[in-house]
Amino acid sequence: MNRKQFLKTLLGASLAAAWFTGPASAADTIKVGVLHSLSGTMAISETSLKDVALMTIDEINASGGVLGKQLEAVVVDPASNWPLFAEKARGLLSQDKVSVVFGCWTSVSRKSVLPVFKELNGLLFYPVQYEGEELEKNVFYTGAAPNQQAIPAVEYLMSKEGGGAKRWVLLGTDYVYPRTTNKILRAFLKSKGVDEKDIDEVYTPFGHSDYQTIVANVKKFAAGGKTAVVSTINGDSNVPFYKELGNAGLKATDVPVVAFSVGEEELRGVDTKPLVGHLAAWNYFQSIKNPVNTEFIKKWKAYAKAKGLPNADTGIHMWKQAVEKAKTTDVDKVIAAVGGQTFKAPSGFTIKMDEKNHHLHKPVFIGEIKADGQFSVVWKTPGPVRAQPWSPFIAGNDKKKDVPEGM
Amino acid sequence: MGFAAPPRPSLFPPAVWTGVLAGTAILALLPILNLTFADGSALHISSFTIALLGKFMCFAIAALALDLVWGYTGILSLGHGLFFALGGYAHGMYLMRAIGRDGVYQSDLPDFMVFLDWKAYPWYWSFTEHFWYCMLLVVLVPGILAFVFGFFAFRSRIKGVYFSIITQALTFAAMLLFFRNNTGFGGNNGFTDFKRILGFTITAPQTKAVLYLVTLATLLGALLLARSITQSKLGRVLTGIRDSESRLMFVGYDPLWFKLFVWTLSAVLCGIAGALYVPQVGIINPSEMSPANSIEMVIWVATGGRGTLIGPIVGAGVVNGMKTWFTSVLPQYWLFVLGAIFVLVTLFLPQGIAGLVRKLWARRTAPRAVADPAAGGVS
């Protein structure tokens, strides 16, 4: 029995091993990975990014694909689990042999997959606004850096038109994006002569849903002078926060709240009438009126027949153009070709990937919430703004190079 | 066969011994195949597989540890993720120090401390640049926490569900604490971007192979240790606690120290598993402490078969293997499959996979044998 047993065990184990070595890739398609959480806490935000990615890939395929080949999307679910992100990234790059990966949302998921992309020389397009302080050869950042959102927003609120705020509540969820943004803002405010005692930093845990005390404290703080709130509250906590804000009667004319990751989508389910005038700074609003945006929204609604409209197709188009320019999907050649690509985005501006720093030149819009839940743009930059991944308001960053290591 | 409690483990039959040794040998062979044969060769084992199996073996050690307290002593912990994560953090501290000045800010401090404007390491980071001190922490931190917590809990005779729920409260509180950036463990991002361990580049295939083999050896060691404990008189007392604590007390045993021993041992094992896990996956962050992770550990044990020693190891492998596979193959629907499997296992396989194998084995040794039992599952 022993030898037979042994052989059987061996067979079983090798079968199990073969199980994990995925299928070989077909030669007539180009594989692209989509690495967004479809379950777990981040599914709320990331699922729609997956949908946009798939929509864009379908669209590219319909118009003839890339280099004459069809794109084949490999969708995996890292389930909002950071180690699983790393595992899936490794699987996509080494098993499925994808040419590029579109994915991640949270900073921690990006940090978790970074070593894998560096080790296996993969290519990642990261679509979400983030804290900056990072520049990697293998990553292109299509979201906004802090200087493309936070600083213009605060400058606006300080201006006469924005209400001339003198005191500041920096309110955020306790993780790296709000922490860094607030660190940058604090330095920026100080450089504008705002006193230490006029800045209040408040953090809440993830998934916080009871904002009674915090709203009451903001009110108390605001009694001391013209106050504005800069909110870096994470996606999911926004609805409870805005509900409390509206019901507690903290009006935008008294204490304006500006947020960076709040758009039409995030405010669905909130009665926006008491919130009229609160602001958001973003590089895109659904309410922007221009032909490109109208077309994009129409396509999107036809495709998903549902909610959700993030602005995440830019990365895919840029990659396509770069591949066509490089005439290959080889990672190093594509990386060299992405810089300088331009794309007519739904925001109505032609945005450009910087030749050097792997970030986009983006316009900045500041919108006020209207009674119907849409935004009216009250301020915008004259043209796209170049990203500063290394914020000049953080000590030591002046020595940083504006190019990724090894380029 | 509706036994109320799982049957007592007898000595492993020779067949199982063969299985264990064969499994170990095969697992040990894989990284060597990975290193010697080039990509494309039929005998090549991909690095992806190695990384995956290394991770599963860490989970298997944790499952084994949990099985000692749950399957053998009847204490259900919903907080073992905490010990796992603490072990991971203890090792992670060393790995962070080992980055040296290669971080983004080229400072002696880890990037997350620079970014919080800290000028020096807080006191609890002292000596963490020494590998062996951190290894000591891997054992001591989960051990001492478990000992203190267990001492008070067992002394107050907190039992059953109450104990489970307060372990859950404990890990939840710890998670919130570690999420805070000001706690000094990197907040939500935790520790990542490790560069080297004991001077070796952490991404080098050789380093990975060594880590893998160390994990395998630890798993084998843990298995033998657990077996020697459960086969001893101590093991019988533990089973006695599980089956009827009051009766054991009437016979004159004080269950406190027995429980405390196995509880602390389990926490230490779990900590070691966490410490092996971190360099292999390259990240440790507070979500490892989330109550859901601890519940998942319980599920590995239940699926594999609690009250057996091979069971939890198999369970950890099978559940995680399915998770890995389904999240790639059925990204939209894998939760249905996984959820249904948990329900079905509880309903139809109360003894888990180990119970099923045993049942099939019994049928096979009976006159009319059924074709092929899932022998491969034993490894």
Add this chain to the structure above:
Amino acid sequence: MRRILISLAWVLAAVWTSAFAALDPALVKPLGGDDADARVEAITRLGALGTPEAFAILNALNEEKLYVTPDGRVLVVEDDKATDPLTGEAFDLPEGTDSITVNNRLRRELESALAGLRLFADDAKVRLKAAREVQQNAGAAQLPMLEKALAKETDPRIRDVLDMAVATINLKSDDAEKRKLAVERLADTTNASIRPVLAAMIEPKPDGTFVEPDEGVRAAVVDTLARIDRHLLVIEWTGNLFYGLSLASVLLLAALGLAITFGLMGIINMAHGELLMIGAYSTYVVQLAFRRWFPGELDWYVVAAVPTAFIITAAVGMLLERTVIRWLYGRPLETLLATWGISLVLMQTVRTIFGAQNVEVANPSWMSGGVTVLGGLVLTYNRMVIIGFAVFVVIIVWALLNKTRLGLFVRAVTQNRRMADCVGVPTGRVDMLTFGLGSGIAGLGGVALSQLGNVGPDLGQSYIVDSFMVVVLGGVGQLAGTVIAAIGLGELNKFLEPYAGAVLAKIAILVVIVLFIQKRPQGLFALKGRSAD
């Protein structure tokens, strides 16, 4: 509202004898322009003009009904009908017409101009509201208007507010006596923003003198500040009490269903959170149905959602009990595994049907906003309704368990299953109904939660740990314990939060629970019966 405006317009016309029949186009034109300062000036001048036409045009601007044509003509647009405010001529909307964007700066000017005009409205309520608004941002420019309003005003409450507004302005008066009177008058103020103004008056300058030169005034300021501080403290503590109660009601509604399924039946129901979620999604579906079929009654969808959510979740619960849980009685720890699996399936089912994103559940209008008490504390309606709802649910559950035959059976089965079976209690059916009841209560909790936060597939996950804490702390099987535990945890959390911050407060609570269980291993109220070992 329209009637009020019209009558208001007539009053205004009577008050200002200098009213023009038509507005000066030069006054209106800047409103459609790009120059922000010119627009602000136009608003101020229109406000000072105070004619009904001016009022109408400001009001239209505030409600974003004011449009501008490409050639700079300003129009009022209502229901796709454009009217020229200058001539009253109506015509179709010209091509390229865009609404005039109002930003916060304009809105602030508009509101203060409109509030000033509303001070002379017929309706006392409108006047009171306007007076409060004026008081918030009272400036010297408004003094003549305030005094005029004060002279006309007869309602003592409104007079009080106006008086306070005048006093606020008089703080800057050159006359020390006037200042002193104003400071004394402000001792009763509930407007916290006066505090820094007063505090600045007694601030010593570097050269030893004070901002406020008069000694007597300074003494009055110190008194007034003390009064204000005392008042603010009362507000803060009352606020904390209310916030705590509100949090307690949320915890209680989240935990009450679990108190039945886990507390009474001993099932470690990890799918409890998902039952809450199903309750919340039921609310969403009811809201959709109302939008579709009874748009007129939309405000009452929540009321209809209460029984609907109860029935749906109870049905889901009974289905689970019959198919899965009934096989696991007596093996409580295994119910944990099975229900965990169920919870994954339920979550993914909801995600598949409704999508992974949050769905929109809006507060009905009677649950939006809040009432101001003590002059500075806003008690929001939705939270008050939920506190009341929690009380209602507790009473129902208590009555069901203690006053009905089902309740008798439930208690009998809980205390001694075998004996109950022997005397003819249909334990199987009772189990099913009890689990259904627990699930239904969870569904009610879901309705309440949908009014406060997100409704998404993960809703349940964020409440499951808290729910178990509440039930265990209260003592398994004890309804009263659950209620007291929820109130205790809610209040403790809210009184800690201002000092420790949200994160540390939560950690402290968990540590307190762990320590408390050491002292009382069976929770607040120890149980006698089946579950007691």
